[in-house]
Amino acid sequence: MTVDNTLLQGEETFVSPNQIVLGVGAVEETGERASQYGETALLVASEQIYDVHGETVRSVLESAGLDVVVYDDVRPDPTVENIEAAHDTWERGDCDVIVTLGGGSSIDTGKGVGILAANDGDIRDFGVDRAGYEGVPNRTPPIVAVNTTAGTGSEATRSVVVSDESTSTKFLIVSRNVVPTVAVEDPELTVSLPQSHTAFTGIDALTHAVEAYTSVKSYALSDEYAERAIERISRSLPAAWANGGNIEARTEMLLGQLQAGQAFTNSSVALVHGMARPLGAQLHLPHGLANGLLLPYVVDFSAMAAPEKYAEIARLLDAADGSVTDREAADAASDAIHDLCEDLTLTSYLEDYADVPERDEYLEVVPEMTQDAIDSGSPANNARTPTREETEDLYVHLYDDAIAPALE
Ligand SMILES: [Fe+2]
Structure with a gap:
């Protein structure tokens, strides 16, 4: 060969x-x-x-x-x-x-x-x-x-x-x-992994696959792993979450997360991981929960930069088919990921797994989190290169749209 x-x-x-x-x-x-x-x-x-x-x-x-x-x-x-x-x-x-x-x-x-x-x-x-x-x-x-x-x-x-x-x-x-x-x-x-951690680690794995696939460092071989990982994880995560004893779903998840790991370590992670680390440190969030909160917003922000890649993600998630343009399919990717996170009731875990500050307090640390994210180097691998201001805006939008409403 x-x-x-x-x-x-x-x-x-x-x-x-x-x-x-x-x-x-x-x-x-x-x-x-x-x-x-x-x-x-x-x-x-x-x-x-x-x-x-x-x-x-x-x-x-x-x-x-x-x-x-x-x-x-x-x-x-x-x-x-x-x-x-x-x-x-x-x-x-x-x-x-x-x-x-x-x-x-x-x-x-x-x-x-x-x-x-x-x-x-x-x-x-x-x-x-x-x-x-x-x-x-x-x-x-x-x-x-x-x-x-x-x-x-x-x-x-x-x-x-x-x-x-x-x-x-x-x-x-x-x-x-x-x-x-x-x-x-x-x-x-x-099988003994609690439902909360099935959600956190599963969505972390999906984030690895999506970021590896869309990173500016992606290439043919890492893409093969990322595609199969997106497919496996998106299909088996809700089943593994809903019934932890489902060995078939657990097996698919193990294989999917392994392939996601192989994908990102040979390509890279990107803006989600760059932003999740400081967010997790400030709000004391588990790593996967921080990624899962950010993933749909960052996909929405990034899709225009690599429509063919995000369109393929949407198709792997069963959210688009060949009848729509890449740009239209790409726009469907973030909604499909958002729906998956909702299936796992991801934001409901904020109550037990986060120290959410008041909005004013949060806004005060946004510049610091943004600097930490930039310093990590991961945002530079993102399909769409974010400016400092765009990164700050993403943090604020995340708070208003996903983090704060969950407290009500
Ligand atoms: Fe991760």
């Missing part, structure tokens, strides 16, 4: 986990895969996830002959201190391989431990704001990521998101040296 290089916009390196173990019962493989890489595993999880699946994973690791050291204090948005504490456990245990159990927070903590294990310096030194992209010099020790959400796609990506509590901000590390070695995707582990 020959590859048509004219499809690519120049040289591209497609990264991926070396092995992806997918299917009901995949978790049983964890021990055999991890034991290829050493004798002692650091098992990284939150206390909550460890309570549900910890002993299962521990026993498959031990059955494969591994000694297991546990760090089970991962927080929802892993902090600098979290990563340092987990790294201390790694060093004290003289570990060889990192096994993460959980979603993005556990995986990102595991990646952080790996960075500190293989490189000199403070975790802050590797953020893109200080070290740039590909700013991690040495490859982490092997990471086996046992995924329990669908999902951040972090088991397939070059990204680590870390909360810096000293500044109430999040910073991003991006390097191919942190991509996990093995991704374990067992849909049965996602």
Whole structure:
């Protein structure tokens, strides 16, 4: 088979986990895969996830002959201190391989431990704001990521998101040296995911796919993953949300979010993620909820810049067919995403998962959030390049249209 290089916009390196173990019962493989890489595993999880699946994973690791050291204090948005504490456990245990159990927070903590294990310096030194992209010099020790959400796609990506509590901000590390070695995707582990987090992580995954597809960094191969991800997630997310025990929907979601992760890590995220990080930090929103609130508004703002791409999104969402022009179909994309978010009752979660300030207070932080969004670099990848003023307007419109009405 020959590859048509004219499809690519120049040289591209497609990264991926070396092995992806997918299917009901995949978790049983964890021990055999991890034991290829050493004798002692650091098992990284939150206390909550460890309570549900910890002993299962521990026993498959031990059955494969591994000694297991546990760090089970991962927080929802892993902090600098979290990563340092987990790294201390790694060093004290003289570990060889990192096994993460959980979603993005556990995986990102595991990646952080790996960075500190293989490189000199403070975790802050590797953020893109200080070290740039590909700013991690040495490859982490092997990471086996046992995924329990669908999902951040972090088991397939070059990204680590870390909360810096000293500044109430999040910073991003991006390097191919942190991509996990093995991704374990067992849909049965996602059945216990609460309905709220099925919505948050599912809409995060859809955002990854949409942003990867429309990014100025997209190309033929990442597009293939993004298209299939949009299709899978949009069709299976409402079913997985409505009935968490639906294994078929859970399997499709796992595959869809994995493909979305593979798409964005080889293309990029864009304006939604750029704006969601500061919004999430200010309002204490879960990452996926922040993205889901922003996604329809940013799609509406961006569609004119790449009508053929947004039209395809609308068609993948079953919101348009071949009988309308690309521009007309593109305009339907944001409404279709809005409808999907409404199906998941996304804004209803603001009551329990957000600290919403008064409008005046919110307006005061809009310039700061806008600056943080611009500094992240993500808005520059957006199909439509936003000005500072347009970004500020989007934040204000979001508050008035989606965030504040939900409080009534
Ligand atoms: Fe995300």
